[in-house]
Amino acid sequence: xxxxxxxxxxxxxxxxxxxxxxxxxxxxxxxxxxxxxxxxxxxxxxxxxxxxxxxxxxxxxxxxxxxxxxxxxxxxxxxxxxxxxxxxxxxxxxxxxxxxxxxxxxxxxxxxxxxxxxxxxxxxxxxxxxxxxxxxxxxxxxxxxxxxxxxxxxxxxxxxxxxxxxxxxxxxxxxxxxxxxxxxxxxxxxxxxxxxxxxxxxxxxxxxxxxxxxxxxxxxxxxxxxxxxxxxxxxxxxxxxxxxxxxxxxxxxxxxxxxxxxxxxxxxxxxxxxxxxxxxxxxxxxxxxxxxxxxxxxxxxxxxxxxxxxxxxxxxxxxxxxxxxxxxxxxxxxxxxxxxxxxxxxxxxxxxxxxxxxxxxxxxxxxxxxxxxxxxxxxxxxxxxxxxxxxxxxxxxxxxxxxxxxxxxxxxxxxxxxxxxxxxxxxxxxxxxx
Amino acid sequence: xxxxxxxxxxxxxxxxxxxxxxxxxxxxxxxxxxxxxxxxxxxxxxxxxxxxxxxxxxxxxxxxxxxxxxxxxxxxxxxxxxxxxxxxxxxxxxxxxxxxxxxxxxxxxxxxxxxxxxxxxxxxxxxxxxxxxxxxxxxxxxxxxxxxxxxxxxxxxxxxxxxxxxxxxxxxxxxxxxxxxxxxxxxxxxxxxxxxxxxxxxxxxxxxxxxxxxxxxxxxxxxxxxxxxxxxxxxxxxxxxxxxxxxxxxxxxxxxxxxxxxxxxxxxxxxxxxxxxxxxxxxxxxxxxxxxxxxxxxxxxxxxxxxxxxxxxxxxxxxxxxxxxxxxxxxxxxxx
Numbered sequence: 001x002x003x004x005x006x007x008x009x010x011x012x013x014x015x016x017x018x019x020x021x022x023x024x025x026x027x028x029x030x031x032x033x034x035x036x037x038x039x040x041x042x043x044x045x046x047x048x049x050x051x052x053x054x055x056x057x058x059x060x061x062x063x064x065x066x067x068x069x070x071x072x073x074x075x076x077x078x079x080x081x082x083x084x085x086x087x088x089x090x091x092x093x094x095x096x097x098x099x100x101x102x103x104x105x106x107x108x109x110x111x112x113x114x115x116x117x118x119x120x121x122x123x124x125x126x127x128x129x130x131x132x133x134x135x136x137x138x139x140x141x142x143x144x145x146x147x148x149x150x151x152x153x154x155x156x157x158x159x160x161x162x163x164x165x166x167x168x169x170x171x172x173x174x175x176x177x178x179x180x181x182x183x184x185x186x187x188x189x190x191x192x193x194x195x196x197x198x199x200x201x202x203x204x205x206x207x208x209x210x211x212x213x214x215x216x217x218x219x220x221x222x223x224x225x226x227x228x229x230x231x232x233x234x235x236x237x238x239x240x241x242x243x244x245x246x247x248x249x250x251x252x253x254x255x256x257x258x259x260x261x262x263x264x265x266x267x268x269x270x271x272x273x274x275x276x277x278x279x280x281x282x283x284x285x286x287x288x289x290x291x292x293x294x295x296x297x298x299x300x301x302x303x304x305x306x307x308x309x310x311x312x313x314x315x316x317x318x319x320x321x322x323x324x325x326x327x328x329x330x331x332x333x334x335x336x337x338x339x340x341x342x343x344x345x346x347x348x349x350x351x352x353x354x355x356x357x358x359x360x361x362x363x364x365x366x367x368x369x370x371x372x373x374x375x376x377x378x379x380x381x382x383x384x385x386x387x388x389x390x391x392x393x394x395x396x397x398x399x400x401x402x403x404x405x406x407x408x409x410x411x412x413x414x415x416x417x418x419x420x421x422x423x424x425x426x427x428x429x430x431x432x433x434x
Numbered sequence: 435x436x437x438x439x440x441x442x443x444x445x446x447x448x449x450x451x452x453x454x455x456x457x458x459x460x461x462x463x464x465x466x467x468x469x470x471x472x473x474x475x476x477x478x479x480x481x482x483x484x485x486x487x488x489x490x491x492x493x494x495x496x497x498x499x500x501x502x503x504x505x506x507x508x509x510x511x512x513x514x515x516x517x518x519x520x521x522x523x524x525x526x527x528x529x530x531x532x533x534x535x536x537x538x539x540x541x542x543x544x545x546x547x548x549x550x551x552x553x554x555x556x557x558x559x560x561x562x563x564x565x566x567x568x569x570x571x572x573x574x575x576x577x578x579x580x581x582x583x584x585x586x587x588x589x590x591x592x593x594x595x596x597x598x599x600x601x602x603x604x605x606x607x608x609x610x611x612x613x614x615x616x617x618x619x620x621x622x623x624x625x626x627x628x629x630x631x632x633x634x635x636x637x638x639x640x641x642x643x644x645x646x647x648x649x650x651x652x653x654x655x656x657x658x659x660x661x662x663x664x665x666x667x668x669x670x671x672x673x674x675x676x677x678x679x680x681x682x683x684x685x686x687x688x689x690x691x692x693x694x695x696x697x698x699x700x701x702x703x704x705x706x707x708x709x710x711x712x713x714x715x716x717x718x719x720x721x722x723x724x725x726x727x728x729x730x731x732x733x734x735x736x737x738x739x740x741x742x743x744x745x746x747x748x749x750x751x752x753x754x755x756x757x758x759x760x761x762x763x764x765x766x767x768x769x770x
Contacts, residue, residue, distance in 0.1 A: 057545055130739075187757055189545050190476040190695070194687045195757075198750035201684060209743045343559065343680075347552055354549065409563040416556025420533060423550055 007362060007431055014369045021377070031259040033376050038266035039328050041368030044352040045270075045277050045361055046320030051350075052359035052433065053286065054313045055293035057189045060180075060196030062345035063203035064318045066337070067176055068169030068325025070207060073214050073335050075165035076224045077157035080147065083212075087143030088155055091212060094137025101129025144212040154215045162224045166269065166326045173322020174315045176203070181311040200346060207337040214335055221334040227261040230254040262331055269327065270365070273320055277361045289313060290359075321349075343412065348375065351419045357429025366431055374418070375411055382410030440725035442594040446583070447721070452713040453706075454602040454671055457609035460705030461664035462682060463689035464616065464698055465657040471633040471696035472653040473534070475547035480661060480686065482558035485679035486525055487662030488669045489566045491518030492573045499575065507577035509601070515666055522658035529554055530654050538650070555680075562676045571674040574601060594725070601670040612663055613702060616656070620698065625652055633696065681746075685712070688749040692756045694763025703764060708749045716742040 018037070022030035043061065050056040105125045112118040145153045176199075184195040208216050233239045233254035243253035280286050292299040292306055300306050329335050348371065356367020386407045390400040422429065462484060469477045477483075494514035504510050533554060537547055580603055583595025620626040625648075632639040632649045640646060665679060672678075689708045693700025719737040727733075740747065756763060 055545075057548070183754060183758065187761070190470075190548065191691060191757055193476065193548065194684070194691060195750070195754065198684055198688070198746060198753065201681075201746040202744070202750060205743050205746055209741055343556070347556065350549070350552060351556075406564045406567065409560050409568070412556050412560030413564065414560075416553045416558075416560060419553035419556060420550065423546070423553065424533075424536060427546075 010366055010430055017373050033373055035262050035331060037369040037372040038270050039324050040372040041365040042270055042273055042324040043321050043349045044364035044368035045273055046317045047349050047353045048364035049313055049317035053289045056314055057193045058196045059193050059346050060200035061321055061349050062340050062342050063200030064173040064321040065325035065345050066203055066207055066340050067173045068322035069329035069335050070214055071169035071172045072165040072223055072326045072329040073220045074157045075160050075168050076162040078159040080152045080156035083144045083147040083155050086147050087140035090140025094133055094140055097136055098133040141212045154212050162330055163226050166323050169326025170319040170323040174319035177315045177318030181314040185310050204340050217338055219334060219336045223333045225333055227258050230258055274361055351415050355422045355429055357431040359433030360431045363429050363431035378411040378414045379408055382407040436725045439592055439594045440722050442592055442596050443722045446596045448713050448717055450602055452710045454605045456706035456709030457605050458664050458668045459685055459689045459709050460702040461609055461660050462686040463701035463705045465660040466686055466690040467696055467701040468653055468657050475544045478551045479555040479558055481680045481683035482555050484661045484665030485562045485676050486558055487518045487522035488665035488674055489562050490521035491515055491666045492571055495573050509574050509576045509670055511573055511666055511670055518662045519659045522662045523655050526654040526658045568676055574670045605667045605671055684746055685749045688753040691753055691763055694765040697765040700763055700765035711752055712745045712748045715739045715748050716745050
């Protein structure tokens with residue numbers, strides 16, 4: 001019971017912090033922090049599934065988040081008919097050829113007896129397939145990217161409702177995780193870490209360069225929203241009347257209405273994911289996972305298929321990260337591949353999990369909300385601090401300008417410090433695993 | 435068909451850059467591999483350690499430049515390098531004392547140390563950006579080229595030019611010197627031998643009276659020196675940007691793992707393997723093939739296997755292939 005009270009107090013503390021932001025700064029930024037905090041909490045649950053339940057060291061979170069974002073574009077943007085006519089089928093055919101090549105190489109590699117013939121045959125298939133793929137694919141890409149490059153220049157999406165993109169983002173991330181897990185999960189923890197770090201970079205590189213897919217660094221803007229636009233609300237007489245009855249300006253009210261709408265959507269998803277994660281943790285499956293985490297050899301001796309269970313939870317955790325990524329792109333209503341930075345989307349999520357308490361889903365949620373709050377608020381606090389430090393210095397001195405200008409980099413420093421302090425003095429996190 | 439021109443073009447665009455880049459990676463990978471061998475964890479903060487050492491070197495270089503000190507045709511950064519090393523050594527020793535030592539005494543699991551190094555990475559990253567800012571910094575001065583493409587063309591009368599930058603030559607010479615020194619130290623000196631003994635078998639080393647704290651201290655010092663040299667050479671050759679150094683982590687780890695974590699020779703071999711594959715696979719071969727093949731066969735396209743932006747993919751695929759077929763790397767590494 002004592003533990004329960006403590007946890008409630010911690011969550012209440014975060015709520016107070018966000019409310020304080022509302023009172024002291026603005027309600028707009030408070031709701032923004034809340035929204036991204038909810039998304040961060042979902043990402044943290046995903047990482048917690050892998051690390052806290054199964055002890056898998058995944059530092060490729062950014063890649064799965066980005067895949068979720070990609071799914072949003074692929075599902076919800078309207079298709080570009082002209083581009084499809086120009087080279088769409090050719091691109092798809094090229095991709096199919098590439099997939100067939102890899103599948104054939106894997107099959108030949110498996111079927112033929114080990115030896116020189118096997119290696120040679122695999123190499124011939126791979127090299128031949130690669131050139132065939134490039135021959136078909138490149139021309140298609142060129143044609144697609146030539147269609148109105150300033151406006152579209154890509155194939156577009158399916159034009160489906162954007163909410164559908166959330167589960168599909170999860171599926172896309174899960175598919176990628178399955179492929180990665182198949183090859184990399186047998187590896188030791190450090191190797192898995194480097195492998196996932198590399199995969200994430202590759203996914204971002206693909207999104208930056210394959211313009212036919214998601215316009216690359218030209219970004220996709222104006223992704224459809226699940227909620228009405230502020231402009232429409234402001235011209236809606238019913239809405240204006242309601243806002244007036246609450247004593248609010250219609251412009252402020254419409255903006256808050258949309259943001260709070262997102263908060264409700266995100267909170268629902270978070271609740272579902274959290275409930276599922278809790279059920280999984282309490283189930284025999286969850287106990288088995290923790291048994292594998294604590295002693296792989298013993299678990300294997302008890303007849304558990306360690307590699308398959310690892311693959312399973314790796315896919316599940318990555319899917320959760322993908323869902324969160326799709327939600328984030330929906331919130332921003334644009335996809336900007338250059339904004340995906342490993343420090344922000346991989347390592348920060350890790351700080352959330354460790355600080356919150358690895359192995360505990362509520363800990364992950366708390367860590368996600370708290371660390372996100374700090375990540376946003378450290379910058380103004382750092383600026384205040386710098387102002388205080390430099391108050392005595394002469395105006396216009398180079399050192400003063402430098403210190404104030406660098407205040408923005410305080411957040412990395414602070415995050416590292418928080419991580420190290422928690423690891424040192426409270427390694428089980430704020431809400432420890434039971 | 436003109437083989438001589440083809441060879442010159444190949445050297446100019448592939449061999450020379452790849453050798454320089456390979457040396458830089460090898461020096462970085464040596465640091466990672468030493469930490470792995472002695473302290474037994476993968477240090478995620480290595481890229482940022484390189485950035486820190488380089489930053490100190492840059493600051494001293496700027497001071498020297500403003501004071502009018504220079505090395506003539508060689509970059510001033512060489513003079514500032516020892517100061518950078520000292521700064522980096524101080525940083526790593528302080529970090530070890532404040533952060534890592536606690537976990538060593540606890541005998542924490544390696545993966546905990548990896549997470550701790552993530553925290554150190556955050557702090558170093560913030561520190562470097564805080565002091566020097568997140569932007570590109572160029573600090574190379576002195577003579578830019580040993581031989582320019584134009585001079586080479588005039589000298590030999592060939593159609594293709596071969597340019598060798600001072601920094602490229604410097605990289606290779608420095609790398610050879612540093613590696614020779616490191617191997618002499620590891621194989622010939624008492625401290626080096628005790629380091630290798632500790633890496634091979636910790637308990638046995640302790641029993642024979644080797645002081646582990648001393649071994650660890652020397653390791654950090656060597657790693658700091660190596661990281662600074664690698665970082666400064668990379669910065670001279672290309673340019674210094676904190677984020678690029680953070681991203682170097684991937685090819686450096688790939689090099690260390692391909693060679694076999696814990697094996698210094700492996701780190702060097704791995705560095706060159708990664709560098710050569712990255713450059714050859716992302717290079718547009720049109721020019722070289724145009725010279726090497728008879729006219730009728732000369733290619734129309736760029737003959738570029740992958741766009742340069744996919745260089746991470748190259749190091750990664752090699753890493754994966756090696757791990758799948760030889761899980762401990764080319765030169766038998768160790769596994770914790």
